[in-house]
Amino acid sequence: KAGVTQTPRYLIKTRGQQVTLSCSPISGHRSVSWYQQTPGQGLQFLFEYFSETQRNKGNFPGRFSGRQFSNSRSEMNVSTLELGDSALYLCASSRVGATDTQYFGPGTRLTVL
Amino acid sequence: AQSVTQLDSQVPVFEEAPVELRCNYSSSVSVYLFWYVQYPNQGLQLLLKYLSGSTLVKGINGFEAEFNKSQTSFHLRKPSVHISDTAEYFCAVSEYGGYNKLIFGAGTRLAVHP
16 A cells, blocks of 8 residues: 655745645545644644645644645645745645544655745 | 653663653643654654553554553653664654644654664
8 A cells, every 4th residue: 555645855945935745645544634844843733634624723824725635635835935944844644533543754855045 | 732742852772772762741631642753854653652541552663652641651662772763753642532633742863872
């Protein structure tokens, strides 16, 4: 069974630009969560989608948004990039709820110059 | 709101020695508890989780953890480590009924030396 895939793996953008990251969950998984990992702030929850609806949201500005498609694939978008948005963005998928194991993808490394 | 404190940022240990990585949490509601491992340039992999029942939880790669409700702790242990256990370890909690929102600790870097 294929794992969680994230594309692209590496991305370089400049301040002010916008970026879209993609996540394909494990087949049969309906929940997709996004996390930001930085050396200073560690791992922080961005948001979670289930059946195309945002079910939970972390404490991030409105520049961070996401969506989920009917096939459970998810995208997250960051507009008006700032230097502080440089991070590893991790996607995780699970079947339904909090008792189900979340499987993480390898992440997208975003560098903002 | 929940918070997780990993008491050691780095733990050096010699190969075949036992190790304990400490984790304390704070929450006003009941939580589920998790330990994840991250190898360089990879995502996170679940080692073990506590949902309910027996407070001693066994996971993959010979790791185990014990949930202590009175001390709000969930320490991770392994009786004999290998070089391949060198990685970053994260303790995390999620709230009952809180869907899939994980709150992570800052991580503990385990360095196993020969």
